[in-house]
Amino acid sequence: MEKIKEDKKGFFTDNKNHTQLIELYNQFNFFAKDNGMTLEIKEVGHAISEMKIVEKHQSAPGHCHGGVISGLMDATLGGSALSYAFAQGKLCATVEFKINYFLPVKLHDELIAEANLEHTGNRLVHTVCDIKNKKTGKVVAKGIGTFNLYPMNKQTFE
Known part of the structure; x- marks a missing residue:
């Protein structure tokens, strides 16, 4: 078990390929898996x-x-910020996000969320996101998020 933790830590801290890091992130994101979310x-x-x-x-x-x-919303905003953080050799965490709900979402609806990085700074990044009903194309929610960037070596994986 200890070797696996060290392998993960090395992968994150030594790898600057954001595509591979996102693939690894998807493997460990049990919240998204349990709720049927893809990124x-x-x-x-x-x-x-x-x-x-x-x-x-x-x-x-x-x-x-x-x-x-x-x-x-948080997962998609976070994915946008995380891809930037990975490309900088860093990790990130949600500082805050705001969501506005516009339309009800019903059982069996399929949703698609799209987030884009809007601002980057030394320590904070800002992203925006729309969530739409995939069938109708109507926006059901909008959100904005701020994420803190921090060095990968601060992650303990414990």
């Missing part, structure tokens, strides 16, 4: 996530809980 990075700073609303996502019969949508 794809088209280019540094541009993230796309998708998910289908299933029974466990309901808060009222036939309707999705807002926390599920905010989880998708």
Whole structure:
């Protein structure tokens, strides 16, 4: 077990290929897996996530809980920021994010979220995201997020 932790740590700290790092991140992101979310990075700073609303996502019969949508928002905003952080040889963490809900999301709806990096600084990056109903193309939520950049060697993997 200790060897696996060291291998992971070395992979993150020695690797500057953001594509490979995102693939590894997807393997360890159990929250996304458990909720049926996918994350794809088209280019540094541009993230796309998708998910289908299933029974466990309901808060009222036939309707999705807002926390599920905010989880998708945070994951997509974070993917955008993380791709930039990886390309800089760093990691990142959410400092804050804001979400606005516009339309209800229903059972079996498929969502697509698209986030883009809007501003980068020495320690903070800012991203924006729209979540749309994949079938109708209508925006169901919009969000903005700020992420803190930090050195990869500060990650302990414990």
